[in-house]
Amino acid sequence: MTQAAQAVPETATLAAEPSGSRRRRGRTGYLLMLPATLWLLLFFVVPFYSLVATSLFDASGSDFRGYEMTYAWGNYVDVVEAYWQPFLRSLWYAALATGICLVLGYVLAYAIAFKAGRWKWLLLVLVIAPFFTSFLVRTLSWQLILSDEGFVVDALQFLRVLGPDDRLLATPVAVVAGLAYNFLPFMVLPLFASLDKIDPRLVEASSDLYAHPFVGFWKVTWPLSLPGVVSGTLLTFIPAAGDYINAEFLGSTNQRVIGNVIQGQFIDANNSPVAAALSVLLMVLIVAMVLVYVRRAGTEELL
Amino acid sequence: MPPSADTAATGAPAPAAPDAGPGGSDGGLRLSSLTKRYANGFTAVHDLDLDVPRGSFIALLGPSGCGKTTTLRMVAGLEVPTSGRITLAGQDITDRRAHQRPVNTVFQNYALFPHLDIYENVAFGLRRRKVRDVESKVRAMLELVELDSQARKRPAQLSGGQQQRVALARALINEPEVLLLDEPLGALDLKLRRSMQIEIKRIQVEVGLTFMHVTHDQEEAMTMADTVAVMNGGVIEQLGAPAELYENPRSTFVANFLGQSNLIEGRVLSRSADVTTLDMHGITVSVPTARTHTDGDRGWIGIRPEKVLIGEEGADLDAPGNTVPGGVVSDVSFVGVSTQYLVRMPWGQELQVFSQNTGRTRMFTVGEKVELSWRPEYAFCLDINQDAAAGVDDGETR
Amino acid sequence: MAPEDQAPARRSTLSRRGLLRGGGAVAAAGLSVAALKLPFFSVAGAAQDPATCRATDLSERERRLVISNWTGYIDPRRNPRGTYNTFQDTTGITVEYNDDVNDNAEFYAKVRNQLGSCEPIDRDMIVLTDWMAARMIGLGWIQPLERERVPRLHENLIDSLRGKAWDPDRTYSAPWQSGLTGIAYNAAYVDEVGSFSELLTRSDLKGRITLLTEMRDTMGFMLKVVGAEPEDFTEDEWYDAIDALNRAVSDGQLRQFAGNNYLQQLANGDIVACEAWSGDVIQAQYDNPDIKFVVPEEGLSLWSDNMLVPNLATHQANAEAWIDYYYEPEVAARLAAWVNYICPVEGAREAMEQVDASLVDNPLIFPDEEFLADTWDFMPLDDRQSQQYEGDWSDATVG
Ligand SMILES: Nc1ncnc2c1ncn2[C@@H]1O[C@H](COP(=O)(O)OP(=O)(O)OP(=O)(O)O)[C@@H](O)[C@H]1O
Numbered sequence A: 001m002t003q004a005a006q007a008v009p010e011t012a013t014l015a016a017e018p019s020g021s022r023r024r025r026g027r028t029g030y031l032l033m034l035p036a037t038l039w040l041l042l043f044f045v046v047p048f049y050s051l052v053a054t055s056l057f058d059a060s061g062s063d064f065r066g067y068e069m070t071y072a073w074g075n076y077v078d079v080v081e082a083y084w085q086p087f088l089r090s091l092w093y094a095a096l097a098t099g100i101c102l103v104l105g106y107v108l109a110y111a112i113a114f115k116a117g118r119w120k121w122l123l124l125v126l127v128i129a130p131f132f133t134s135f136l137v138r139t140l141s142w143q144l145i146l147s148d149e150g151f152v153v154d155a156l157q158f159l160r161v162l163g164p165d166d167r168l169l170a171t172p173v174a175v176v177a178g179l180a181y182n183f184l185p186f187m188v189l190p191l192f193a194s195l196d197k198i199d200p201r202l203v204e205a206s207s208d209l210y211a212h213p214f215v216g217f218w219k220v221t222w223p224l225s226l227p228g229v230v231s232g233t234l235l236t237f238i239p240a241a242g243d244y245i246n247a248e249f250l251g252s253t254n255q256r257v258i259g260n261v262i263q264g265q266f267i268d269a270n271n272s273p274v275a276a277a278l279s280v281l282l283m284v285l286i287v288a289m290v291l292v293y294v295r296r297a298g299t300e301e302l303l
Numbered sequence B: 001m002p003p004s005a006d007t008a009a010t011g012a013p014a015p016a017a018p019d020a021g022p023g024g025s026d027g028g029l030r031l032s033s034l035t036k037r038y039a040n041g042f043t044a045v046h047d048l049d050l051d052v053p054r055g056s057f058i059a060l061l062g063p064s065g066c067g068k069t070t071t072l073r074m075v076a077g078l079e080v081p082t083s084g085r086i087t088l089a090g091q092d093i094t095d096r097r098a099h100q101r102p103v104n105t106v107f108q109n110y111a112l113f114p115h116l117d118i119y120e121n122v123a124f125g126l127r128r129r130k131v132r133d134v135e136s137k138v139r140a141m142l143e144l145v146e147l148d149s150q151a152r153k154r155p156a157q158l159s160g161g162q163q164q165r166v167a168l169a170r171a172l173i174n175e176p177e178v179l180l181l182d183e184p185l186g187a188l189d190l191k192l193r194r195s196m197q198i199e200i201k202r203i204q205v206e207v208g209l210t211f212m213h214v215t216h217d218q219e220e221a222m223t224m225a226d227t228v229a230v231m232n233g234g235v236i237e238q239l240g241a242p243a244e245l246y247e248n249p250r251s252t253f254v255a256n257f258l259g260q261s262n263l264i265e266g267r268v269l270s271r272s273a274d275v276t277t278l279d280m281h282g283i284t285v286s287v288p289t290a291r292t293h294t295d296g297d298r299g300w301i302g303i304r305p306e307k308v309l310i311g312e313e314g315a316d317l318d319a320p321g322n323t324v325p326g327g328v329v330s331d332v333s334f335v336g337v338s339t340q341y342l343v344r345m346p347w348g349q350e351l352q353v354f355s356q357n358t359g360r361t362r363m364f365t366v367g368e369k370v371e372l373s374w375r376p377e378y379a380f381c382l383d384i385n386q387d388a389a390a391g392v393d394d395g396e397t398r
Numbered sequence C: 001m002a003p004e005d006q007a008p009a010r011r012s013t014l015s016r017r018g019l020l021r022g023g024g025a026v027a028a029a030g031l032s033v034a035a036l037k038l039p040f041f042s043v044a045g046a047a048q049d050p051a052t053c054r055a056t057d058l059s060e061r062e063r064r065l066v067i068s069n070w071t072g073y074i075d076p077r078r079n080p081r082g083t084y085n086t087f088q089d090t091t092g093i094t095v096e097y098n099d100d101v102n103d104n105a106e107f108y109a110k111v112r113n114q115l116g117s118c119e120p121i122d123r124d125m126i127v128l129t130d131w132m133a134a135r136m137i138g139l140g141w142i143q144p145l146e147r148e149r150v151p152r153l154h155e156n157l158i159d160s161l162r163g164k165a166w167d168p169d170r171t172y173s174a175p176w177q178s179g180l181t182g183i184a185y186n187a188a189y190v191d192e193v194g195s196f197s198e199l200l201t202r203s204d205l206k207g208r209i210t211l212l213t214e215m216r217d218t219m220g221f222m223l224k225v226v227g228a229e230p231e232d233f234t235e236d237e238w239y240d241a242i243d244a245l246n247r248a249v250s251d252g253q254l255r256q257f258a259g260n261n262y263l264q265q266l267a268n269g270d271i272v273a274c275e276a277w278s279g280d281v282i283q284a285q286y287d288n289p290d291i292k293f294v295v296p297e298e299g300l301s302l303w304s305d306n307m308l309v310p311n312l313a314t315h316q317a318n319a320e321a322w323i324d325y326y327y328e329p330e331v332a333a334r335l336a337a338w339v340n341y342i343c344p345v346e347g348a349r350e351a352m353e354q355v356d357a358s359l360v361d362n363p364l365i366f367p368d369e370e371f372l373a374d375t376w377d378f379m380p381l382d383d384r385q386s387q388q389y390e391g392d393w394s395d396a397t398v399g
């Protein structure tokens, strides 16, 4: 390695640099961050602020009479009391779907990264191919796949996994399967990016150092793929927790999730304060979970 | 392929290692008829036989692509041989998987685990084998490679030389039967490489393990190894102690790859128990029979440039030997300790002559007529069917 | 007619609730929230006065008209002799026709910030269902129509659509098409389902029925089921009906509340019976004759989608010309032959003889008095009631 050789000119230029140019460099940094900051301010901070404001309106207001700002923190209590079930259901379905995605996605990403050879890029394109059609159309087509008279149900009934009167559509199984299907690419892509970066010689080194292939996987491949696991699970869990399309199309009335409630309150019941309180709560809940998770996973330490 | 190559490899007696155990080569590593043909049909290692006595330091030397890494990987269990067997300490390990072999490797690129600190990198093998007392062993090993202060750093935070020592420590700590080193010094600059060579050699002597060291740096091979195996095109051309390889090469490849050689065509006049007499473009020269490696009636007469003496035309030579008159100096380069001449011979060939600047002879200039001579015992004779230029480029690119 | 003209592109292919409702709704919700006043202050009511919140009519100078209607709710506009092109040709008015109404509530969310603060929505006409039309009229967002510019509306509107409580004289609204809500079942799988209470209790239907997501449709039937009158009910009766609905949900009798492609599920057997809109059923029957429409014992809900001129529309006279045009029986018949909903125009039935004689006797297009005797309408709700009931409804269907 030529580290020693590189170090010399670098320190030389650093030392020779007048301190003013460093300050200028800092200003350039802020300038570069400006568009993104403005963007965030405009499209995140402002709406979020008004969402919080809306959530504190007196919930008995209406479009007709207007909304009164009463700092009705009680909205949050009411909302939790009334809707804790769909809340939990959302998180539970999202967690299940994320787990399924992780298992399926890991195997898939592993195979693509290490075993696919020259088919690697074709397979990657196939992974993202579903994105070429609309989310809704994809979910609706699952209605057909899981239909009571469809081949999946027929096959499972033939295998006695399902009883003759059992169904898949309009059950939690269908909702979780739909979520897992729709968000699988979000899991596979970061996993692949992480796995593909792993030098196969590291795995060889582990087996050279007496690690059985399983142990080698667990001690080398898995920890090195953790950044992909963390970002993949986040990219899957977060949208899955907020998704309501799968519950709406593939679930029954008993599988409604918090997204359905929020939509219903906003659009049908026309109850902005309740819907806003639910949205804020969902957001805070997810951010909190993500923070805890990232802490626990210790991603900052990885590489 | 020269037919002599394989016989040379197996026939040459392995020189005793400094502290070879009583088991001799039985306790060591033996490769028999090892062949590796890759899926694309390319044969990287061809019917290779090699005996490495326990506790010895063998260097595999050869040009890029000659199959050194492939050989090491087969020994480590990372590559499955197409045919042939590998035995270690009397046991056939050909079918054992990599993690079941008492063999460790220092990889060409180190392959340190980036997510583990130095301590855990070094402890990796011990932990896998559930060895006790990891702590003290790792500490001792880190001390040996002088990295005890870096134990909690990540590999990326170390310099190239330090990483190299971690790789060494990580393999050594397992006290393997054989330690495989695949060009571990290739990426280091010259100065660091020299000190690492000395360090590795010191450690080898200290721990007394069998080291198999791959390099294409002939100087590295010669300074570190007890035995050098020169590989070319998937076979071992010649095996022996460094000095023996240099002084008595058995093929034009070895003659050119290790140092430089003048190879002059000659016709065999007579063979006796001691000497072979040849006619070299009208001049009669003799070569010891022990250094004659051809049965044919013609051969390449070989002589190292530094063994050739240069003198005034008709002058008395200091030593009796083969005298070759009629040369004309065509190029002179002064390099301080010596002067290197190119001398055009009457038959058109240019010979290299390295003359020590002892001050006893004067320097010659281009165009001067000179007479060359050498002691017969320094000359060697090779198979005329071999390419006189084999290994020339490879040897010089180092 | 070319074969490709015949098949889809009708309203029912997407049904009254469009496929894209979800995405649009979320975007609209985000925007409407973003547009709320920033500091933590109260937000005024959205009611406006149509007398002051109006624009100068440019119809004379600008011969154009901008319409928002439901998807697939008009005969093919490509047809040069269709109703749409005939209107343009005879009046010289260029019509910019958008089929961007997928759902009443969603459309409301889209426009409520503008209309609520007296800002233009760049539409001269919008088409919305009774209850939403009632809400908007109540909010003062809709301009009254000039009576003398829509004479055919007042002459030809069928009797059953006159005298609605929310617009008794059709001052603000003109029905575009009407429809019936009843029961559909798939005769290949089950016997006839004759009533709503049967739908909610028959064990062979368990887990294989859907109800519609429109509150007034479904709750009207639920009120009937518990013995109340949708046209006039008390709060107690309302909660009886909600409880009955909740029971059906928790029993697992109900599979889903559906707004779209419920007829596809009915056709492929995932569900065997459902609450359904008449026009959708006629469409589905073309492909699958096993699908039947039933007039339930509880009666039928009759609704219509109404043409409305929003505040600050700049081409009101052109919009009125459009309304008057579609109340010509001949034009109405051509439209009805295509969309298959109930034609609100008297005399269209006679005109239909020339257009498509096979439809003349279809009671789902031209219902007779007897057929309509049992139809009911949902009680108009005041602001507080509608907020309370819609909240209850949302909780029942979602929670
Ligand atoms: N997986 C493989 N498939 C096909 N051919 C291979 C494969 N690995 C190596 N080879 C070929 O086998 C030959 C020997 O390779 P090897 O890596 O053993 O060379 P080497 O002696 O270690 O060279 P270097 O000094 O450059 O490291 C080379 O020609 C190489 O191209």
Ligand SMILES: [Mg+2]
Pocket: B068, B069, B070, B108, B182, B183
């Ligand atoms: Mg190599």
